[in-house]
Amino acid sequence: MKLFICFAYMLLLLDTVQAAPLPPLGKRKYILDVKRPERPAQIEGIESPASDLDGGMMKDPIPLGAKINLTRKEVKDPERVISKTSRMKFEKVAVGGRYSVPRVSFEKDRKEIRHADEPIKQDYKKKVQESEQILKDLNW
Numbered sequence: 001m002k003l004f005i006c007f008a009y010m011l012l013l014l015d016t017v018q019a020a021p022l023p024p025l026g027k028r029k030y031i032l033d034v035k036r037p038e039r040p041a042q043i044e045g046i047e048s049p050a051s052d053l054d055g056g057m058m059k060d061p062i063p064l065g066a067k068i069n070l071t072r073k074e075v076k077d078p079e080r081v082i083s084k085t086s087r088m089k090f091e092k093v094a095v096g097g098r099y100s101v102p103r104v105s106f107e108k109d110r111k112e113i114r115h116a117d118e119p120i121k122q123d124y125k126k127k128v129q130e131s132e133q134i135l136k137d138l139n140w
Helices: 003-020 124-137
Strands: 027-033 040-044 057-059
Touching: none
Parallel strands: none
Antiparallel strands: 027 040, 027 057
């Protein structure tokens, strides 16, 4: 049993020694292979040469540990011009001819707003009777 464990350990050790080392991050080249959708990208120099593959090549976008000179432009909010006449105003216009005022009035009727302490006077019984009478008249 010990012999078998030693043999397995030696095979594992030999496999790691014989494996090709990966290029360091930032210097790797990824080869895109369109014929293999299950594994579309391979690292160059690990399995097969680049001439066997069909596709493009990508490099690491940012080398690891390298200083990057990024200059960012300040973004300013656009200036908002707020006009005082932003609301639409409808006024009566003098119309020549037989109409002395426009047919449509854009003025709202004023509504009376009562005090909060005044009770609301609505006769619900009368409203129900009126609606029943209307339904009877319509043979509902």
